């Protein structure tokens with residue numbers, strides 16, 4: 256079972272197939288290049304000489320031949336129109352198909368920029384009509400969606416698809432040859448029990464107790480030592496199977512064990528699927544402050560199977576939904592409309608993708624939090640302080656961030672939006688008031704926030720959904736008032 260990239264012309268199938276294949280140490284199989292080789296001239300010339308029908312017949316034959324001969328770790332870029340053939344669609348069922356989405360205007364711009372003559376990209380209206388017509392076919396055959404994450408220190412694929420992590424598909428999407436690089440897994444006791452077996456043939460699994468209170472240096476010490484005792488080397492890789500706690504801890508251990516080994520993230524909570532698995536921030540909490548010790552370490556790949564959310568407790572799903580809300584506030588536009596207008600906490604694959612894409616776009620510009628990445632901390636200054644001041648046990652991370660969003664909107668003087676967000680939290684049984692620590696403890700924890708510069712803590716403020724700024728100085732009295740308001 257190979258990994259087959261599909262999508263409209265200009266989506267980047269050939270480029271990403273090449274990069275994915277490189278990561279696997281093999282050559283990509285490029286459907287379009289094989290066709291050009293067979294014709295002995297360009298696709299445009301073939302259209303002129305023999306017409307589209309003859310081209311489609313040749314395309315079907317070549318693509319079916321490729322799909323029949325492909326092996327488990329091959330990466331194939333399929334010709335954009337190949338999915339029109341029922342024979343090709345049937346052949347695809349033997350493989351794992353990943354769709355690369357591209358907006359029509361981006362596709363148009365790219366196919367004209369690269370200078371290649373595409374017979375179906377001459378007229379803009381016809382191009383857009385073709386886009387609409389093919390879109391549902393792509394969706395119909397896609398097993399997953401592929402996003403490509405880029406940042407100053409590296410790039411990696413993100414695959415999101417239901418049932419992606421079971422049976423034969425695993426070999427098609429796993430970035431490493433397990434005979435050459437052995438998988439060592441960090442998970443928590445709950446998740447390990449539920450999904451450890453699904454990842455098949457793990458060399459060693461270390462299961463920490465579930466929950467935030469295990470995101471400590473003591474847990475990291477345990478992981479490092481157990482990996483050393485099990486003989487993990489730098490040729491091997493770590494797998495983070497779990498929510499944000501496991502992802503942060505395992506990522507930190509991967510960043511530091513023998514000065515760095517690759518990490519595969521398999522997020523299992525909504526928090527992790529929409530947020531924490533991407534961007535390479537890893538670390539542990541100190542009793543004094545949250546995420547105080549850590550490192551940046553980008554994943555080798557993020558593999559998301561939204562079916563895993565089926566076993567998540569409703570309260571955990573609701574807490575995760577707060578990160579969806581936060582991301583929608585940052586993104587604004589269509590994502591904000593969708594998230595603020597739906598009921599409940601169920602999130603479909605396209606919302607997971609949109610949240611991931613929002614975060615990845617921000618991280619691509621500022622991996623190390625020097626500027627715009629700080630907007631992702633919206634609601635987190637007060638949120639983290641709530642977690643620290645209550646000993647990481649009273650509020651789930653997402654619940655604390657929900658309260659932090661209310662404080663940030665108060666500091667932003669956005670009363671209408673604050674009231675709307677408050678309603679959205681109440682509808683989902685999420686807390687909108689805080690108890691469990693005195694106001695001074697909370698203010699003390701805010702003052703220790705790791706974003707502090709000199710004696711001030713910069714805040715992320717919201718002007719409107721989609722308009723978020725970072726680095727704002729806020730008067731101490733205003734912070735106190737925003738925190739006291741949460742206690743009423």
Ligand code: NAD
Pocket residue numbers: 443444445446449465466467470497498499500501503523524525526527530531532533534535536537546563564565566567568571574575651652653
């Ligand atoms: P978590 O990892 O503690 O998971 C919550 C609970 O759900 C745990 O009890 C776990 O055992 C259980 N669970 C996980 N997956 C399950 C499944 N599929 N079925 C049943 N139970 C399941 O918490 P979280 O909310 O995922 O993550 C919170 C952490 O993420 C915080 O430490 C936060 O700081 C961190 N975080 C990091 C980043 C980042 O960029 N690195 C971003 C956001 C949050």
